[in-house]
Amino acid sequence: MSTLGDATTRSLVSPAALSRPRGKFFYWTALGIAAAVFAFVFAFPLYWMAASGLKGTQEAIQSPPTWFPKHLVFSNYANAWKQLDIAKLLLNTLVYAGGALAFQLVFSVAAAFSLSKLRPVFGNVVLFLMLATLMVPASVLVLPTYLTVLNLPLLHVNLINSPWAIWLPSVANGFNIFILKRFFDSLPEELLSAAAVDGAGPVRTLWSIVLPMSRPILGVVSIFAVVAVWKDFLWPLLVLNTPAHYSINIGLYQLSGTEAQNVLIAALTLSSLPMIAFFLIFQRHIMSGLTAGALKG
C-alpha cells in the first residue's frame, strides 16, 4: 500500500518499521483484530437489539437466547411504532431540542455580543455571575429549579408539562456565554467600527457582519444544545409527567416496565434510528464541531 509508511503522517510507529515485511504483517494483523474487536463491542450489541426486536414473544425471553431470530416477526416494529407511539415521543423530543437550540442561539448570541462589544455598565458583573454558574452543575439545582418551574416567582405561572420548562432553563448555560464571548472578543474591532461608521446599528452589525464570521462557533453551540436535550433524563423526568409530553428518554423509561420484551426492544431500535441516520448524514460537521468545542471551549 502506498499510504503505509507515508512520511507525512508520522505517529508512534515509524514509517521505516512499517515498510519492512514484518512491520507490514503486524500492521495488517493488528488492523484486522482491532476492526473485529470494534465490530464486536460496538456493532454487535446494536445487531442484537435490531434482531431481538424481530423475535416472537416466546423466543425473546427464551434461555439460552437465539443468535438469529427463528421467525421474523416484523409486526413488533409496527406495533411499537403504533401502540407505543414512538413517532410522538420523537416528535416531542424534536420540538424540545429545536426550541432549546433556537432560544440558546438567539439569547446567548445576543448576550455574548452585548458583553463583548457593547459592554454596558456593570457588564463585567453580569459576565462574572453568568460564568460563576459553570461551577454549579444542573443536578444539584434540580429541586429548587423544579419548585421555580412549578410556580415562577413574580409571574406565578406553572411550566410543568410545557416545552418552556425545557427551553428556558437550557438558555441558562454559562458555557455558551463563555465560548461565544471569547469568540466575539477575537473579532477585529476595526471591522465593527467600520460598520458603525457606515451607519449599521447593533442588530445589523450582529446579523450581517458578526454572525457570518461565527459559523463554526455557532455550530458548536448548536450541537451541544441538541445533544444536551437528547441526552437529558433527570430534568425531563421531573417536569414532563404526562404521556402526551414525554420526551424519548422519559417515554422509553415509562414503557420499559410494562411492555413485552420483543416489542419494547423494537421500540428501542426505532428510537435510536433517527439520530444515527442524522449522524451518518452530517458526520463530518458533527465530528469537527464536537472536537472543536472540546478543544477550544
Next chain:
Amino acid sequence: MATLNLTPARAYELAPTRRRRAPLHTRARRHVTGYLFLAGALFCFGFFSWYPIGREMAMSFQGDIQTGHATWVGLANFRHITNDTQFWTAWKASIAFTGLALVLGYAMPFAVAVAINEFRHLRGYFRLLVYLPVMMPPVAAAVLWKYFYTPGQAGMFNAVLHVLHLPMSNWTQSANTTVVMLSLVLFSTWSNMGGATLVYLAALQDIPGELYESAELAGAGVLRKIWHVTIPQTRIILSLMFVLQIVATMQVFMEPFILTGGGPEGKTTSVVFLIYEYAFHFFNYGGAAALSALLLVVLAVFGGAYIWLSNRADRA
C-alpha cells in the same frame, strides 16, 4: 490651522477602545441597547440559575418548606442527613462509580484513540463505531443493557460467556456490590466513550510528526514515545477531560436508576439518586437541599479547576 473633523457620526457607539468618552446621551444609548441584548439571557439566568442557587442555599437551612411556611432550622437538615445511614453509602457509591469510571472510562478512550491513530486505514469505520452508542437515547441504551445483563443464560452477555466457556455472572443483580458497580461503569463507559475518543483523536492529529522523529533518533521505543511525546503534547486536553469526567460521574443518576434501582440494599444509590429520593419520595425538601449543597461544594472545587485549566490552555 483649522482642524477638519472628518469622522462622520456613528449610528451607535461601540464600547470605547480609547480613553475618550462619548457624549452622555450616546453612552446612555449604548447601555440601554446593551441591556436590551442581554434581556433574554438575564431572564433565563435569573429564573433558572441565579434564583434557584439562592433558593437552594436558603432551603438547606429551612424546614416545613412544602407547607409554604418555611422556618429557619439552622443545621438541622445537615444533622438529619448525616445521621441517615444511607448518606455515607451514597457518597461511597458515587465515589466508587467515579473511581472505577476513571480507571475504565478515562484510560480507555485515550488508549483507543492512540491505537486508532496508528492505523492508516479504516479510520472512519473506527470513529463511527465508537460514536454509535453516543447517538442512542441514553435510556434506550440503558434498557438494552438491562436485557444484556439478565442473569442465568437468557442475557446476551452470559450467552456470549457461555459460548466461550467462561464463568457467567449475575451482573447488576449480583449480591457482590463491586460486580454491580463494575456493571454500571461498563455500561457507562460503552455508551459515553465515543465523545472523548474523538476529542483525543483530534488532539493527536495536532502533534507535530517531527517530535516523534527526533524521539526515534534518540532511540525511543513506542512506550517511551507515548510517555515523552504523546502524553506531554496532549497534557492540557487530558487534564481538562479528567476534571470534566469527575464532575460528570460524581453526578451519576440515570445508570443506577434504570439498571439497579439503587440496589442491592441501596448500595448503588448515588448522591444524586439520594437527592431525588429525599425530594420526590420522602418530600424532605430540606434534606434534599442540604445534600445538594454538600455535593455543590465538592463539585465547585472541580468546576473551579476546570476554569483554571482552560484559562491556562488559552494562554498556552
